[in-house]
Amino acid sequence: MFPNTTGTFRTDVTMVECFGHAVLWFLITLCTLGIGVFFYPYALAKFIINRTWVEREGAPRQRLTCDLDLAAQVGHALIWLLLSIVTFGLAYFLYLYGVGRYVAAHTRIEPA
Numbered sequence: 001m002f003p004n005t006t007g008t009f010r011t012d013v014t015m016v017e018c019f020g021h022a023v024l025w026f027l028i029t030l031c032t033l034g035i036g037v038f039f040y041p042y043a044l045a046k047f048i049i050n051r052t053w054v055e056r057e058g059a060p061r062q063r064l065t066c067d068l069d070l071a072a073q074v075g076h077a078l079i080w081l082l083l084s085i086v087t088f089g090l091a092y093f094l095y096l097y098g099v100g101r102y103v104a105a106h107t108r109i110e111p112a
Contacts, residue, residue: 007056009064011048021047038077038084041099042068049107061112068106076102 025043029036049066056062080098083091 007054007059010053010055011051012053013048013051035081038081038095039073041096042073042077042103045099045103049103053112054109062109063112064107065110066103066107068103072106 021044025036025040029040046066046068049064052064054062054064076098080091080095084095
């Protein structure tokens with residue numbers, strides 16, 4: 001489809017946006033007494049992915065889009081919350097890999 005399939009990712013995120021996002025999620029985590037920690041990895045991945053572009057030589061710029069709805073995040077996070085409670089927090093480390101896989105499965109490339 002493209003003359004050159006090799007491309008690069010470009011992310012349009014400023015440090016001010018990152019700081020604001022981190023502060024927001026810190027406050028959410030405090031207000032929810034730690035439950036927000038289970039939703040933060042989804043929000044972080046979605047925040048970065050939705051601001052990332054694919055650039056290929058000789059091809060139009062394309063955008064990465066992550067479609068995660070709140071209901072899916074809640075269901076996925078509740079399972080891992082229970083596993084983390086049962087394993088005294090040790091499952092949280094595996095949870096981060098699960099989030100990465102889950103987010104990647106819900107990401108697509110769209111024309112700009």
